[in-house]
Amino acid sequence: SAVISQKPSRDICQRGTSLTIQCQVDSQVTMMFWYRQQPGQSLTLIATANQGSEATYESGFVIDKFPISRPNLTFSTLTVSNMSPEDSSIYLCSVTGTGNRWNTGELFFGEGSRLTVL
Amino acid sequence: DAKTTQPNSMESNEEEPVHLPCNHSTISGTDYIHWYRQLPSQGPEYVIHGLTSNVNNRMASLAIAEDRKSSTLILHRATLRDAAVYYCILRDGSLYNQGGKLIFGQGTELSVKP
Numbered sequence: 001s002a003v004i005s006q007k008p009s010r011d012i013c014q015r016g017t018s019l020t021i022q023c024q025v026d027s028q029v030t031m032m033f034w035y036r037q038q039p040g041q042s043l044t045l046i047a048t049a050n051q052g053s054e055a056t057y058e059s060g061f062v063i064d065k066f067p068i069s070r071p072n073l074t075f076s077t078l079t080v081s082n083m084s085p086e087d088s089s090i091y092l093c094s095v096t097g098t099g100n101r102w103n104t105g106e107l108f109f110g111e112g113s114r115l116t117v118l
Numbered sequence: 119d120a121k122t123t124q125p126n127s128m129e130s131n132e133e134e135p136v137h138l139p140c141n142h143s144t145i146s147g148t149d150y151i152h153w154y155r156q157l158p159s160q161g162p163e164y165v166i167h168g169l170t171s172n173v174n175n176r177m178a179s180l181a182i183a184e185d186r187k188s189s190t191l192i193l194h195r196a197t198l199r200d201a202a203v204y205y206c207i208l209r210d211g212s213l214y215n216q217g218g219k220l221i222f223g224q225g226t227e228l229s230v231k232p
Contacts, residue, residue, distance in 0.1 A: 033219055
């Protein structure tokens, strides 16, 4: 299993500012993902955080708005840039398991970072 | 990405079995069937997954149709703590096709009555 810590757990931000969310895992993992969950909605995948290279973004998400870093196998950050009220969501970090079944086994999720933009 | 279809909501009585259905008619040979649930104000948690054979664990059972075009998550005795949104997701297990990510649908909101 993997234990995931996300910071901050919640924040209230002003329109036009940027916020960086951190995801720390207690063990080295192969893949890390960032999701967004808007109020009352399901989870939407933003991007796959690739270690040592640029993240792979899903359709509708761009690097300028959601820059992602992954400097090593246990840590990643997601920045929400130039925020607007529409960015108010829960942002979740997710990781694969370790070992040979990383691509077929379970994924682990953090508790999420609840962001409110005024 | 292969899609899944689930009922929007289901109700159950406490201590009775619950069968949550999922249709995935376009499933491919490398897709694993995953189930996650999201309790209120929490991140999703893994429930169970399988490829072809039925699977059991301490949380639930997964029954997979012979043609793999549908599956059923079985909670043997529902408790109030099982009230959550349950997501059936196909996860591409291939290594070279951006495999590994989960694409969530809308899920089934399960309510449990005492």
